[in-house]
Amino acid sequence: MTSAVDLLVKDAGLLVVDGDREIPGGWVAVTGGRVTAVGAAGTEPAAPTTVSAAGRLVTPGLVNTHHHIYQNLTRSYAPAVNGTLFDWLTTLYPLWAALDEEAAYVSADVGMAELLMGGCTTSSDHLYVHPRPYLVDAEIRAARDIGFRFHATRGSMTRSVEDGGLPPRNVTQTVDEVLADSERLIKAHHDPTPGALIRVALAPCSPFSVTEEVMTATAELAERHDVRLHTHLAEDHDEDTYCLETYGCRPVEHFEDCGWMSDRTWVAHCIYANDDELGRLAAAGVGVAHCPSSNMLIGGGTARVREMRELGLPVGIGCDGSASTDHASLWMETRGALLLGRYRGGPGAMTARDALDIATRGSARCLGRADELGHLRPGGCADLVVWDLHEVALAGALSDPVEAWLRCGPARAWTTVVGGRVLVDRGEPVLPGLGEALRDHARIARRMQQEA
Template sequence: MPESPRPVVVENAYVVPVAGKEIPSGHVVVEDGLITAVGPGPAPAVPEGAERVDGSGCLATPGLVNTHHHLYQWASQGVTADGTLFEWLVASYRLWARMDAEVVAGAATAGLALSGCTTSSDHHYIFPKGRGDLFEAEIEAARRVGLRFHPCRGSMDRGASRGGLPPDEVVEDVDEILQATDDAIRKFHDPSFGSMLRVAVAPCSPFSVSGELMTRSADLARSHGVRLHTHVAETADEDEHCREQFGVLPVEYLDRLGWLGPDVWLAHCVHLTDKDVRRLAETGTGTAHCPSSNGRLGAGIARVSDLLAAGAPVGLGVDGAASSEMTPLAGEIRMAVLTQRARYGPRALTARQALEMATLGGARCLGREAETGSLEPGKLADVALWRLGGFHAAIDDPVVAFAYGATPPLERLLVGGRTVVDGGELRTVPADQAARAGADAHRRLTTMDHV
């Protein structure tokens, strides 16, 4: 076991616990990887040997939680810049079929660096044969960067010859998928409190996965006590596909397969009926809202305000870098506010609701709300400190300054009390090295021979 990190005391910051009242000038005390105190004014007791951090001019928030990513897509940004989701996917599948473990490692390193996230999920669903262990490659990248990681072992078994969207060359056999997924859970999943690594089971989507794979994947996940994840209701094309293939809309299709529940979170959920909204809320099924990607691909605007009003868990995700072009999760806070208001009016979503989606809402989706997502004593010391001086200082409300404008500089990031970012600089993997790894992954992917 690694040694406990040095205690840290942040003082004089504008503290937003998310689960409690905001503190205009307060402290956060971190010891043995946990938050031990949060309150107004200076810390009443400072642990021996603690590092004292002056948070003047800074906003202290829980570390952000990214509930949906495709890290490998960092290597394929800019593809089909003006296409729909289905057009973009068709153009991308054959490119992604070339990837290997080296591409995934580089893309994941770049995608996880300097994001403001302390926890990130990733949905990886293409596994070309003979290209190394792609799943382990991204896990190792997350370990090096120092983030809490929820890799989702994705899959596709329904190629074009069986009525699916992807070409047959990028899909796998059902039994092969289930064995690989079972192996990944047994090898990597850590259910303990404070775990840095938890695995989820994640068949890709209704248009690329058979009903058999969906039901058997759910059985497998629940036998191990791990969570389930998939894409659903992202586009009007998907609605049409599900009507033609299954005779129902996407959420009803998942419901028939036993795929709604408090152990499930779904990416996108753009095209929902009133019945869908109620059903997601009453089953406790989470939603990963990805506003930049939904806008980039012209998919639409998800009914996030309605989901929140109904009591459904909602988090934020960036989706793949190839459909949101490097937007950090903090940028999705702003996009969530703007898109909801553009559709539903100026009171549809507040800055504070959007920040909660990016923190505690995301933790709920990943089943970790008892551990992270808010600044409370006893929770993991996953803390972000954002510098709001300079141009941001012209806005009196620090949360509005954070959510409405350009993403402020990340001054400090603690993951379980360990420093990952300090003074705006990544301290685990040098930022220039992470950027180079992403660029090299892109060049490797786009220049290597076809499979």
């Protein structure tokens, strides 16, 4: 271990290094944004900056594999909350047509603060409405200003309601616009180096909102630039009907026909894939973003997570849209995964450690970063969380701090560290401009909803 330690997080009640190693009373040493060592109490190195976990649980930072941050501008929008997925989308598309650079930046600024408070240290985001240019750039700018680890996925929609799709024309683009801007974003912002804070992936929205040409050309573009691919897949029965009527096949077959069946791809939801389709996805190495709360709130079914993991699919956790889930707490989503796993498969189907592993190592696999995210082994990125549960909520929970973390609660991040930087301290974001951002957010959200 190097002697030049920048940050020491010590006095953990329990340190979870990864799904295979835990250290009671553990500590983590950080140098240059990387974990340099972990160990047991009494062996700590000296460090100029020290964070005491004060007996709390310390875990790797949680990784969010699917989100639509801009949707926090239309949270719990009353006319949309009790419809089907397609009802929900068609109600909200006209509101999202008001999205501009300021709205994209401010919603990302507030959304990333919320993610950090919920223990998330890396998030992808799927921005697929583009009524104006440079919206993804605005999100990336917010992530850089905060120091948040961010995978921007350049979403797209080309099939408007006039073309047999769902969205109005003013939030869609042409094929040429999508491909040109996708390539521009990769060249401008994608950082393939180890430890990168900003990466870009390509993410046509869904089989019912883009043409086959867009899916195929995007897969070719991703291959050429060696970036990852993301989309919604097998989310709803209406999607099955649409693909059969439009393409003459089921969604997974269409996905495969377009060149997406590869280990550079991860998909959101994947609820209605059948056994044969799950096997093909697993064989190709396709990852799945499991979004428990959104699926339950929309009432559209839930992914067969246990079977997926047994087949070897990388399975991670996603918050999904801030207007469908209405929150951005990865702790809540991880707890939701625990509960749904046990509800579907019985008490032995899911443990708190399984759920934590999905939200850390599983999510990191989905983003193609299993080597450096989702664990606290030496060499990994120094992304970690010290968790806080009120002593009243923990009263009597003496035997297993990991099970207590998800079974008791609610829990929030007491300290969140990204790349060795403390971004949440004593439960509050260390973001000086957050108050102004919240005022701007309220103004923009009010205008967007009143205009609708």
